[in-house]
Amino acid sequence: MGSLYSKQGRYTKAEPLLLKALEMYKQLLGEEHPDVASSLNNLGNLYSNQGRYTKAEPLLLKALQMKKQLLGSSHPNVANSLNNLGSLYYLQGRYTKVEPLLLKALEIYKQLLGEEHPNTQIVHKNYLYFLHQVFRENRQEDLSDEISFKIIFRDGEIILRRLLK
Incomplete structure (x- = not known):
């Protein structure tokens, strides 16, 4: 319920529920459990x-x-956290x-779920919006991955606008 309230922007109702869920998971499952990690993630979001x-x-x-x-470095839940x-x-x-976080998340999702999976598509769109913002702010020096440069500039043409449509 706390995550639903959070997604609806009802933060004052969401926070106590998310805190309570985190405490319950810790008590029932112990400190080191994937559900505790998910609760931390939800509260962080x-x-x-x-x-x-x-x-x-x-x-x-x-x-x-x-x-x-707990799950290994190449698990979809890890990609979600990245x-x-x-x-x-x-x-x-x-x-x-x-950049490195989104690229790693994208790599994991593509490998495990495929390019057409909704989670892969969400991260891909986030990555493209990130690149668009970097370009708009003229902060290309913040990019380190060759892939990012290739997406922004292909054959001297700025292609981000077409990709984001």
Whole structure:
């Protein structure tokens, strides 16, 4: 219910429910369980959506670390956490951190779920919007991956506008 309220923008109703769910999962399942990691992720997303970035980041980092440890580095839930952390850094304008996270999430989803899966498509769209923003802000120096440059510029033409339509 807390995640639903969060998605609806009803943050004051969502936060106590998400905190309660996190505590219940910890009590029932122990500190190191994938459902605890998901609860941390949900709470981190809530704080990120509220602009409470200093509260969001440690929760999203902990969720990512736990998911990698518990599920393996190439699990779809890890890709979800990479995307969420990348989205937080995007909102903060920390672009040098965004690119590798979104590219890794995209790689995992493509490998495990295929290019047409909705989760893959969501991360791909997030990545393209990120590149578009980098270009609009003239911050191409924040990009490190050759793939990103190729997407922005192909044969001297700026192609992002066509990809985002």
